[in-house]
Amino acid sequence: MKSKRRLISVWIATLFCLGSAQAKQVKLEVSVSHPILLAGVKQTAYVKVGLTGQALTTTKDRAPVNVAMVLDRSGSMGGEKIRRARDAAIMAIDRLGRNDIVSVVAYNSGVQVLVPATKVSDKHSIFAAIRGLTAGGSTALFAGVSKGAAEVGKFLQRNQVNRVVLLSDGLANVGPSSPSALGELGASLIKEGISVTTIGLGLGYNEDLMLKLAMASDGNHAFVEGPEQLARIFNYEFGDLLSVVANDVAIEIVCSAGVRPVRVLGREATIIGQRITTRLNQIYGRQEKYLLLEVEMAAAAAGRTRAMASVAVDYIDMIHQGKKHLSQETSVTYSSSAQLVRANTNAQVMVAAVEQIGNLANRQAVALRDQGKIKEARKLLLGNEAYLIKNANRYKSKRLKDHSKANRVDFDNLDSENWGRQRKHMNKRMRTIRGQQAW
C-alpha cells in the first residue's frame, strides 16, 4: 500500500516536473551521487536537492519588491564613497516600479529614516532625500538594520520580495556588533521572509559580521573593493530582487531506514533523527539553489534496491501567486561491480559535493590564519588544492579547476600584507559557493 502510494507520487512528481518545464515552474531535482552503490559495504553518498527558478518572460510578471536600503554614512564613507553610494542607490531604485515599496535608511552614530516605506511613485522626492546624504559620525550598524527591517515590516507580505540591502564600509561601533548578534537577528528576520543582503565596501568592514547576517537571513553578500564597483553590485542585487520566482521555500527530506544523515553541505539545516528541514527565503529566476545531504548508507546485498529519501518542497509561487508543493523520492540499487558503480556516478553531484567540502577546508584555513597559524593554513590550502585538482580531473570539471586556482591565490596571500584583502575575497567566495550566489 505504502509503496504503491509512493510509486504514484513519483509518477505525479515526474509528470509535474515535465509539466513545470512548460508551465514555467520551479524545478525540483533530487539526484544521488551514486545511484548504484557497491554491495556489502557501508559507504558515504550525497543527495543533492536542487531547485531551479524558471526564467521570467516579461518584467510585468515579476513579484512586487519591498526593499529597505540601509546606507552607511559614517565618517569613513566620506568623499567618493558616499557619492558613489548615492548614485548606485538612486540607479537601483530607479529600476523599481509603481507597485514596489522602498524605504531608505541612513545610519552613523544614530539612524535617520530618510524615506519611510512608500510605494515607488514619486521617485524624485526619494532621490532628493538620497542626494542630501553626507558622511560623518560613527557606525550604528545594528540600529540601521533594525530600522530598515522595521520599514520593510510595515508592509510585510509573503507574496512579495522582502529585502534589506545593507551597505557598510566600517566596523560597527555603536550597538550590538558581534557576528553572532547579527546572525541571531538574521535568523529572526528570515522567519518573516526578510533577507538581508550585505555589501561590504573597501577593506575596513567586518566581513564576519556581514557574512553571518547575510547567511543567517539567506541574503546575498558582496565584497566591493572600490566605490566605482558599487553601481554594478547594486545592479546585480536588484537584478536578483526583480527575478524572484519563489518565496518562503521549505525543504523537508526524510531519510529511509538504513540511511543515516551525516551533515548538510552548503546550507544551514536542522537535522532531527531522519528528518532534515531547511528554509530558503527565495529562488531567483534561472538560478539553481541546492542543498547537499551527506548520508551514510548501510551495507546491502547486490541487486537490492533501497528507498533512500523523500523530498518535499513547499513554496509560494511568486508569478502565479499561490502555494505550491513539490515532492520527489529517490532510491539506490546495490551492485557488486565497482566498474558499474563508477560508471554511474553522478559527476554533477560529486562536483557540488567536492566544491562544498573544499569550501569547508577554506573556512578552516581562514580560522587557522586568524589564529596566526600561517603554516598550518598553508598546509591545509595546499592539501585542498590537490583535492580539488584531483576531483577536477576525475569529473572533468572546469569549476573545480577554477576553485583550485583560487586556492593557490589564497595560499600565496596569507602573509600579513595582503591578508586583510584576501580574507574578504575568501569569505566572499565561500559565501558564493555555500549560498550558490550567482555573482
Add this chain to the structure above:
Amino acid sequence: MKPRLAIVLLLLVTLPLGLMAWLGLRLVQTEKTEIDKSFHRLHLERLRDIEARLGEVISARERELMAQTASQDLAASSIRKRVSDSPHLRQIFVLDAQGDWQHPPLVGPISRDEKEFLTRAEQVFQDRSRFFQDSGEGAEAQDHGWYSWFWASGLNLVFWQRHSSGSIIGYELNRFRLIADLIATLPDDQASAAGPGGTRLALLGARGEALYKWGSYQAAEHEAPVALLDLGAPLQPWRLSAFAPPPTGGSDLVAGTWLLLVMALVAAGLLFIGLAVYFYRESSRDLREAGQRVSFVNHVSHELKTPLTNIRMYAELLQERLEDQGDKSQSYLDVVVSESQKLSRLIDNVLTFSRHRRGVLKIRRTLVGVDDIIDRVVQTFLPILSHKQISVARQAGSPKPAAIDADALEQILGNLLSNVEKYAPGGKVELRSQQSAGLITITVRDEGPGVAAGARERIFQPFVRLGAELTEGVAGTGIGLAIARELARLHGGDLICQPAASGATFVLTLATETGS
C-alpha cells in the same frame, strides 16, 4: 599713609564686599541647582515616557505569546514548528506538570540548536522549581512571568506560562530581535530633531554600552548624563540615559542673576571705596591739624624760651647781688627764680618731646662729674622741696668724671625731682649715685604714695597720668617720665620704676660709653 590705616581701610572695603559676593554666589548656586533639578526632572519624565513605549513592546509580546499558548499543542513537532515560524523566538522549553523536563527532549534525536539551548539553559533547568512556586501565602500560584539569566554574551529572556495541561511552556526570546524591535519603536534622529531640541538619548545594555542612540546633541566623551533611568523587569539590567546641553533658558536666568550680582558688587564696592576715601581724608585732616598744633606749641615754646632764659639769668644775677647786700626782697626773687626754672624745665620737656617725636632727639656726651650735676640739680630744687617739707638725703658715689650729656641728666633728674615735689610732699627724698665700669646708677627714692604694680610701666608712656586720687590738684604735662626714659635709653641705659615697700623708687642707669 600709615600701614595700619591702610589695612583698616582695605578691610572696610573688602570685608563687606566679600560677604556680599559670598551671599550672592550662594544665591546663584542655589538657583542653578534648582534649574538643574527641574532640568533633570524634565529629562527623567522623557525617559519614563520612553520606558512606557518600551514596556508596550514587551507587553505586546507577552499578549501575543499568551494568546498562542492557549492553542499550543505540546507535541515536539508542533513546538518545533512554532520555533521555526516565530521570528521572536529562539527556542521553547516545556516542563510537564510534575516539573520534569519534556522539551527539548533529553533523550532521543534533537537538533544542534536544541542541543545548544540545553547547554545555554542549564540554569533554567536547575531553577525549574521556581515556575511551580506559590507567590505568597494563600495566593494562587503565578501562571506566567519573566525569567532572565546571563549566558555568554549577555542577557537571555524567557517568558513562561502555565499551559492548560498544567505544563510550563517557556519561550526563549530572540534577544537581538527584541533589541531590534525596541530600536524600531524608538524615534530616529530626524523624529527627535523635531522634538525639544538638542538632546541625545540612549538605550544602554547590561554593561553600560549603548545599544541605540538617537537625537542630535553631540555629547562630549566623558560628559555625565542629565538623567538615567533603570528599566523595569524584564529589562532590568538595561537603562535609558539622556544627554543634553546645559539648559539654555536656565543659563539665561543664571546669567541674569550673575549680571545682577556683579552690578550689585560693583555698586557696593564703589560705595565702600567712597566711604574709605572719605574716612581717610577725614583722618588725615585730623592728623594734619594735630601736626599743626604740635608745631604751633613748638614754635611758641621756642619763642618763650629765649626771654625766659634772660629773665632767669638776670634774676639770678640780681639774687647773688642782693644776697651779698642782705636785702629783704631776696625771698621774692627766690620765687621768681624758682618759678622761672620750673617754666624752663617745662619748656625743655616740651621741646625734647617734640624733637623725640620728629626723630631728631640726640645726646651730646661731654666729660662731666655726675655727682656735681646731681648736687647742682638738688641745689636748684632745694628751696621748692623745703617749701613742701621734703628733706633731701644725698649719697654721692660717682666722683669721677663720665662722658654723658649733662643737660640730659639734668633734665632727667629735674623731671624725677619735680615728680617728688608734686606727689610726695612731707617726706624724704633720697638720691644715691653709684659708679662702676662704664655704668652710672642713680636711685631716687621718695616716701610718697608710690606707684601701683600695674602702673609701673604705664607711667612711662607719654600723656599718661595716674588715677584721679593721685593726680588731683596736680598740674602736669604727662610727658616728663617718657622723656626721662627716652633720654636714659639714648645713653644706652634705662629708667625704671622699682617695686618698693613704700614710696616710689626710680632707678636710672646710664652707660658712659656708647655701645658698651
